[in-house]
Amino acid sequence: MNLISTIRTRINGRVLPMINMPKPFSFVGAGSALSLCREIAGTGVKRVLLITDGPLFKMGLVDPIVASLKDSGLTVEVYSDVVPDPGFDVVMAGVDKLKAFKADAVLAVGGGSSIDCAKAILMCHANNAHPSTLTGIWLYARPRKKILPFFAIPTTAGTGSEVTIAAVVSDKVAQMKYAMVDPKMVPSMVALDPELMVGLPPFITAPTGMDALTHAVEAYISTMATAETDELARMATASVMRNLLEAYNNGSNIQVREAMAVASSMAGLAFTRAGVGYVHAFAHQMGGLYHVPHGLANAIILPLVLEFSKIKCAHRLADLARVSGIGKSGASDSQLADAFIAKIREMNAAMDIPQTIKELKREDFAKIIDRALAEAHGTYGVPRYMSREDSSEMLTKLLA
Numbered sequence: 084m085n086l087i088s089t090i091r092t093r094i095n096g097r098v099l100p101m102i103n104m105p106k107p108f109s110f111v112g113a114g115s116a117l118s119l120c121r122e123i124a125g126t127g128v129k130r131v132l133l134i135t136d137g138p139l140f141k142m143g144l145v146d147p148i149v150a151s152l153k154d155s156g157l158t159v160e161v162y163s164d165v166v167p168d169p170g171f172d173v174v175m176a177g178v179d180k181l182k183a184f185k186a187d188a189v190l191a192v193g194g195g196s197s198i199d200c201a202k203a204i205l206m207c208h209a210n211n212a213h214p215s216t217l218t219g220i221w222l223y224a225r226p227r228k229k230i231l232p233f234f235a236i237p238t239t240a241g242t243g244s245e246v247t248i249a250a251v252v253s254d255k256v257a258q259m260k261y262a263m264v265d266p267k268m269v270p271s272m273v274a275l276d277p278e279l280m281v282g283l284p285p286f287i288t289a290p291t292g293m294d295a296l297t298h299a300v301e302a303y304i305s306t307m308a309t310a311e312t313d314e315l316a317r318m319a320t321a322s323v324m325r326n327l328l329e330a331y332n333n334g335s336n337i338q339v340r341e342a343m344a345v346a347s348s349m350a351g352l353a354f355t356r357a358g359v360g361y362v363h364a365f366a367h368q369m370g371g372l373y374h375v376p377h378g379l380a381n382a383i384i385l386p387l388v389l390e391f392s393k394i395k396c397a398h399r400l401a402d403l404a405r406v407s408g409i410g411k412s413g414a415s416d417s418q419l420a421d422a423f424i425a426k427i428r429e430m431n432a433a434m435d436i437p438q439t440i441k442e443l444k445r446e447d448f449a450k451i452i453d454r455a456l457a458e459a460h461g462t463y464g465v466p467r468y469m470s471r472e473d474s475s476e477m478l479t480k481l482l483a
């Protein structure tokens with residue numbers, strides 16, 4: 084098992100750096116969402132389907148964006164049925180909407196669910212296929228058709244979905260989350276506009292920010308990391324460590340919101356190539372089975388996976404501690420790694436993130452372990468392999 088996984092991970096590690104991963108052009112700063120809207124009109128598209136979720140739409144957050152697109156001469160229709168962890172039904176309804184409106188471009192506005200849902204809608208539309216047939220990571224071997232012009236405006240700082248090659252969709256019947264992976268799903272232009280984030284409540288700011296941190300840390304300790312992903316992951320980690328608590332405590336601080344939005348995108352660029360690890364593999368199961376929000380599950384699981392992995396990656400965790408100004412000078416790598424993990428626990432506590440997952444049940448352990456290890460092994464470049472026994476031990480610590 085370990086040998087096969089290691090070989091598959093090595094192949095991924097060799098193949099992924101050779102794949103051209105497009106990076107979107109990013110507009111950054113207060114007002115950048117409207118700059119992007121004006122730019123969209125300049126690309127020659129005429130009919131834009133704006134994809135968002137119901138609450139954002141009702142709050143009026145997308146109104147200025149719609150107005151700006153219309154002022155630029157575009158015809159706009161809104162699909163606002165995206166829900167957290169969108170299922171196949173929401174994706175297919177979006178495909179129908181896109182076809183009925185005859186859209187020639189899509190703009191996603193929202194958190195990771197809206198951007199992922201838009202990616203899935205575009206992929207299903209382009210390939211005339213159901214999302215269940217497009218999941219999986221081996222899409223490189225099965226080329227998909229090109230999607231319509233795609234643009235994104237994230238309204239949370241965490242998922243990094245605006246820059247990644249992946250979209251997570253849920254199979255509500257099987258209670259599973261699946262990733263569609265294809266470089267064609269990367270938007271061509273995005274806006275990181277902190278003005279859209281100042282109203283985010285602390286209970287969203289905290290888990291989404293910890294999701295960004297998890298992306299950066301898992302990418303940094305991945306065996307598939309490259310010099311480029313290392314640089315991005317270090318910068319993202321340092322920025323989240325410096326800014327997240329302030330964003331949580333003082334959400335209207337626009338500089339801090341902007342820093343978090345940029346950190347989230349940098350972390351996204353790091354993990355889209357280096358991959359994630361066990362934190363995500365287990366968090367996806369908590370989302371699929373119990374609907375625990377993605378960032379929250381990551382935040383709770385992250386310190387436990389790092390404690391388990393430390394023996395194989397203390398020097399990497401020490402790097403992240405140093406770049407974040409954590410730990411005493413002259414401390415050993417092991418001490419710095421411990422200080423880094425302790426800091427994550429401290430941040431979780433300061434943001435009222437619990438240490439356990441209250442929905443988790445011991446009778447589900449076997450199912451969770453099967454699925455998490457199947458997701459991680461051979462796909463993610465984890466620094467230390469987890470056995471079923473190791474997994475069970477970790478899950479026991481997560482029981483409320």
Ligand SMILES: [Zn+2]
Nearest residue numbers: 242294298377
């Ligand atoms: Zn994530």
